[in-house]
Amino acid sequence: MIFTKMHGLGNDYVCINCFRERVEDPPGFARALCDRHYGIGADGLILICPSKVSDFKMEIYNSDGSVAGMCGNGIRCLGKYVYDYRLTGKETLSIETKSGIRNMHLHIQDGKACGAMVDMGVPRLNAHSIPILSEKDLVINDPIEVQKKNYRMTGISMGNPHAVIFSEEINGISLEETGRELEFHPRFPERANIEFCHVTARDRMEIRVWERGVGETLACGTGACAAVVASVLNDLTDEEVIVKLLGGELSVRWDRKVNHVFLEGPAVKVFDGVL
Numbered sequence: 001m002i003f004t005k006m007h008g009l010g011n012d013y014v015c016i017n018c019f020r021e022r023v024e025d026p027p028g029f030a031r032a033l034c035d036r037h038y039g040i041g042a043d044g045l046i047l048i049c050p051s052k053v054s055d056f057k058m059e060i061y062n063s064d065g066s067v068a069g070m071c072g073n074g075i076r077c078l079g080k081y082v083y084d085y086r087l088t089g090k091e092t093l094s095i096e097t098k099s100g101i102r103n104m105h106l107h108i109q110d111g112k113a114c115g116a117m118v119d120m121g122v123p124r125l126n127a128h129s130i131p132i133l134s135e136k137d138l139v140i141n142d143p144i145e146v147q148k149k150n151y152r153m154t155g156i157s158m159g160n161p162h163a164v165i166f167s168e169e170i171n172g173i174s175l176e177e178t179g180r181e182l183e184f185h186p187r188f189p190e191r192a193n194i195e196f197c198h199v200t201a202r203d204r205m206e207i208r209v210w211e212r213g214v215g216e217t218l219a220c221g222t223g224a225c226a227a228v229v230a231s232v233l234n235d236l237t238d239e240e241v242i243v244k245l246l247g248g249e250l251s252v253r254w255d256r257k258v259n260h261v262f263l264e265g266p267a268v269k270v271f272d273g274v275l
């Protein structure tokens with residue numbers, strides 16, 4: 001079986017072309033391939049599949065084998081794969097995901113895709129749609145206790161669940177303890193991705209992300225989008241923000257006129273391999 005290792009700002013994925021390959025047990029396959037000692041090593045597995053409703057279908061599995069609804073860095077890698085490997089000649093693509101159809105426009109350089117602008121769709125704010133257990137309909141700047149400390153979170157779904165926490169000091173927080181405890185907090189029936197954000201200007205922030213089913217990653221596309229929606233809702237930034245992550249910068253814009261979030265960033269192929 002042929003695979004292609006790709007990443008978006010170091011958020012790395014094993015990509016399998018399921019027009020040609022057949023994966024029997026994706027969760028077990030993801031756990032095996034993503035192991036950084038006994039496998040290829042990656043944050044997750046992306047299956048590139050045919051679709052009856054879009055140009056392609058993306059299935060995304062975290063390194064623990066859990067299924068995810070959407071992946072902002074991964075969808076850019078899929079776009080690069082299908083263009084560079086000539087599965088399509090189109091530069092504007094529609095992709096079917098578990099959380100709905102997402103459209104993207106590829107950036108082309110020297111005949112290859114190097115990144116994309118992705119329409120990440122409508123951010124979901126209702127607690128039940130994230131899901132987050134709450135008496136209130138919206139979870140904005142809501143108190144939550146973890147590791148015997150009080151934090152305030154804002155809940156957003158970008159097709160997957162996120163809890164966004166703002167802090168002046170994100171580098172002093174142990175994501176291994178605090179992120180992990182929050183991921184499995186009882187208020188998140190489907191667990192959650194956790195963003196720790198330090199806003200540095202009305203158009204800039206730095207974030208670290210503890211991803212559901214993975215752990216701390218170098219970047220998270222849906223997480224960057226959730227962080228910007230949360231910072232606008234808390235009046236900490238304007239609608240267009242450069243989000244600095246450990247692996248680099250993403251550009252996020254929440255266009256409130258159409259209520260869609262747009263994400264722009266790179267996609268890189270590392271190597272092809274044979275299993």
Ligand SMILES: N[C@H](CCC[C@H](N)C(=O)O)C(=O)O
Binds near residue numbers: 011060067072213
């Ligand atoms: N861990 C996420 C999926 C990957 C999302 C992330 N890598 C991105 O770029 O959006 C989840 O379980 O919802």
